Amino acid sequence: MAANGNGEFSFGKGTARKGLAKIQTAASQKKQSAICHDDSTPPVKAQTIDELHSLQKKRSAPTTPIKGTPGSFSPVSEEARQKQQLQSISASLASLTRETGPKVVRGDPARKAETPKFAADPSDHFSFTPTISVSDSSLKFTHVLYNLSPAELYEQAIKYEQGSFIASSGALATLSGAKTGRSPRDKRVVKDETTEHELWWGKGSPNIEMDEHTFLVNRERAVDYLNSLDKVFVNDQFLNWDPQNRVKVRIVSARAYHSLFMHNMCIRPTPEELENFGTPDFTIYNAGQFPCNRYTHYMTSSTSIDLNLARREMVILGTQYAGEMKKGLFSVMHYLMPKRQILSLHSGCNMGKDGDVALFFGLSGTGKTTLSTDHNRYLIGDDEHCWGDNGVSNIEGGCYAKCIDLSREKEPDIWNAIKFGAVLENVVFDEHTREVDYSDKSVTENTRAAYPIEYIPNAKIPCVGPHPKNVILLACDAFGVLPPVSKLNLAQTMYHFISGYTALVAGTEDGIKEPTATFSACFGAAFIMLHPTKYAAMLAEKMQKHGATGWLVNTGWSGGSYGCGSRIKLPYTRKIIDAIHSGSLLNANYKKTDVFGVEIPTEVEGVPSEILDPENTVSFPSL
Ligand SMILES: Nc1ncnc2c1ncn2[C@@H]1O[C@H](COP(=O)(O)OP(=O)(O)O)[C@@H](O)[C@H]1O
Ligand SMILES: C=C(OP(=O)(O)O)C(=O)O
Ligand SMILES: [Ca+2]
Numbered sequence: 119m120a121a122n123g124n125g126e127f128s129f130g131k132g133t134a135r136k137g138l139a140k141i142q143t144a145a146s147q148k149k150q151s152a153i154c155h156d157d158s159t160p161p162v163k164a165q166t167i168d169e170l171h172s173l174q175k176k177r178s179a180p181t182t183p184i185k186g187t188p189g190s191f192s193p194v195s196e197e198a199r200q201k202q203q204l205q206s207i208s209a210s211l212a213s214l215t216r217e218t219g220p221k222v223v224r225g226d227p228a229r230k231a232e233t234p235k236f237a238a239d240p241s242d243h244f245s246f247t248p249t250i251s252v253s254d255s256s257l258k259f260t261h262v263l264y265n266l267s268p269a270e271l272y273e274q275a276i277k278y279e280q281g282s283f284i285a286s287s288g289a290l291a292t293l294s295g296a297k298t299g300r301s302p303r304d305k306r307v308v309k310d311e312t313t314e315h316e317l318w319w320g321k322g323s324p325n326i327e328m329d330e331h332t333f334l335v336n337r338e339r340a341v342d343y344l345n346s347l348d349k350v351f352v353n354d355q356f357l358n359w360d361p362q363n364r365v366k367v368r369i370v371s372a373r374a375y376h377s378l379f380m381h382n383m384c385i386r387p388t389p390e391e392l393e394n395f396g397t398p399d400f401t402i403y404n405a406g407q408f409p410c411n412r413y414t415h416y417m418t419s420s421t422s423i424d425l426n427l428a429r430r431e432m433v434i435l436g437t438q439y440a441g442e443m444k445k446g447l448f449s450v451m452h453y454l455m456p457k458r459q460i461l462s463l464h465s466g467c468n469m470g471k472d473g474d475v476a477l478f479f480g481l482s483g484t485g486k487t488t489l490s491t492d493h494n495r496y497l498i499g500d501d502e503h504c505w506g507d508n509g510v511s512n513i514e515g516g517c518y519a520k521c522i523d524l525s526r527e528k529e530p531d532i533w534n535a536i537k538f539g540a541v542l543e544n545v546v547f548d549e550h551t552r553e554v555d556y557s558d559k560s561v562t563e564n565t566r567a568a569y570p571i572e573y574i575p576n577a578k579i580p581c582v583g584p585h586p587k588n589v590i591l592l593a594c595d596a597f598g599v600l601p602p603v604s605k606l607n608l609a610q611t612m613y614h615f616i617s618g619y620t621a622l623v624a625g626t627e628d629g630i631k632e633p634t635a636t637f638s639a640c641f642g643a644a645f646i647m648l649h650p651t652k653y654a655a656m657l658a659e660k661m662q663k664h665g666a667t668g669w670l671v672n673t674g675w676s677g678g679s680y681g682c683g684s685r686i687k688l689p690y691t692r693k694i695i696d697a698i699h700s701g702s703l704l705n706a707n708y709k710k711t712d713v714f715g716v717e718i719p720t721e722v723e724g725v726p727s728e729i730l731d732p733e734n735t736v737s738f739p740s741l
């Protein structure tokens with residue numbers, strides 16, 4: 119379309135002259151008798167396109183009224199508060215050798231027009247901002263994208279991160295890069311005078327030691343990398359819905375994907391809570407795109423996830439798998455909470471209409487998320503909880519579901535939660551319709567969706583509940599020898615909790631290609647910090663005190679091992695779980711098995727009786 123200089127517009131070259139109807143403008147219409155005028159809509163209140171675009175975005179309303187009037191006790195102006203916040207972020211990103219933080223400014227470097235108003239260094243007067251990375255990061259500004267909204271993070275991801283797309287459901291589909299599962303062999307913990315005595319070290323322990331100095335080397339590497347970038351994302355959020363034991367976390371990352379993931383997974387502060395956030399209790403530096411240096415002492419690959427409890431910091435190098443952040447923080451809670459006599463649990467948790475709470479312990483991929491998301495019950499959380507004197511509380515603000523073979527029919531609530539705002543990791547979708555094929559394992563079998571807990575319609579918010587009535591241990595048995603369900607006495611519950619017989623399912627950990635039998639203490643050995651007996655003793659004490667019943671539920675194979683038997687059908691497992699919740703299974707008829715001495719029911723409503731006893735289904739090879 120081109121203007122011909124007379125205020126008239128034509129399509130193509132000279133088409134108007136060749137007799138096609140002229141496209142008429144308001145000005146040209148006025149001159150003629152107005153037959154087809156349109157005065158019903160007011161003209162746009164802009165003289166230029168730039169002005170029009172400036173109308174599109176309304177300034178965010180001040181989140182809370184600025185407290186204090188001039189002269190009242192300690193008034194904090196909006197300007198002073200923002201300055202404090204940026205100073206805090208600059209301090210978080212400080213180089214320990216130079217002992218200074220970068221010059222940080224708020225806002226997107228791409229939006230030149232919106233000159234940032236506040237800088238961390240009060241002496242800064244700047245008129246332009248370099249947008250290229252320079253090796254001496256102290257000469258440039260690091261732009262901080264602070265607690266962006268999901269919509270803003272979508273735009274950042276789609277504009278700047280390769281492999282980020284909007285799926286047809288509205289979720290943000292993205293790739294986590296070379297790593298699509300956790301790297302437990304690259305997770306290190308600083309051994310110092312305190313942690314040497316407090317933590318579980320050595321054989322069987324997930325805590326691979328590193329020294330303070332090496333931690334600082336990796337921290338410097340991560341911080342230098344982050345400071346060399348144009349912009350970083352900062353999330354200030356909370357862990358734990360128990361208000362007395364809430365932990366403030368700050369996540370500094372380089373990808374919108376990571377920021378949106380943590381926005382979904384941690385508890386989102388209200389605007390007022392954010393204004394009064396102050397100093398975080400724990401900080402993650404996620405420089406996952408950048409490798410660690412293999413010549414650094416202790417490093418065995420280019421990936422390292424380093425935890426320093428004394429500094430209250432975690433550094434991530436060489437893996438972009440977002441699960442490292444959420445599970446890394448879970449490790450921190452496994453340290454902090456038991457110190458306060460609160461038991462941290464690798465479990466899902468839901469509550470019935472009558473207030474009966476159930477815990478679902480289980481190693482990754484064994485069914486915590488699937489089985490705690492139950493349309494007939496309130497969801498308290500899918501993965502990480504605390505059990506204290508007042509009952510249970512979720513640590514997180516979101517859920518992280520495995521979505522391989524996800525179907526709308528079998529898991530409607532999870533299906534519907536994968537909408538705008540949710541992060542979909544490593545899934546495959548149709549290039550045109552953007553419809554996800556949940557059966558496709560081309561990228562990984564460990565495809566995942568992370569969504570805020572309120573995306574589940576019957577989520578219980580705040581995510582807290584009374585003391586549990588049932589403690590369900592989910593074991594995914596790759597050999598098919600465990601019965602689908604058995605009732606445990608307290609001693610048996612402790613035995614199974616400490617030994618943690620289950621399977622690592624494919625993809626959740628680096629290098630695991632098929633279900634592999636394992637013993638994972640506390641059904642989460644990768645995340646515990648103290649010796650398993652410490653958690654087990656607390657669990658026994660709480661179960662006894664509150665009269666909870668223990669159950670062992672096999673969500674894995676029956677009638678033979680992986681490869682010859684088949685996985686227990688999800689609808690059967692759901693029926694078993696229903697019978698536990700309703701109390702009907704507690705009062706069923708039982709028989710003792712020879713193998714573990716556990717009691718197995720002879721009947722469960724909706725489940726074929728012959729599968730309840732493995733002796734009927736397993737064919738052991740004759741000797
Ligand atoms: N009998 C079963 N019980 C539970 N989950 C099952 C069963 N059979 C298949 N599954 C599948 O196993 C996966 C369990 O994953 P998930 O619930 O996310 O585990 P977790 O939350 O413990 O990591 C889901 O993909 C689910 O559909
Ligand atoms: C996220 C993980 O596990 P889960 O399925 O238990 O959340 C993980 O192991 O990386
Ligand atoms: Ca028998």
Ligand SMILES: [Mn+2]
Nearest residue numbers: 486487501518
């Ligand atoms: Mn889960």
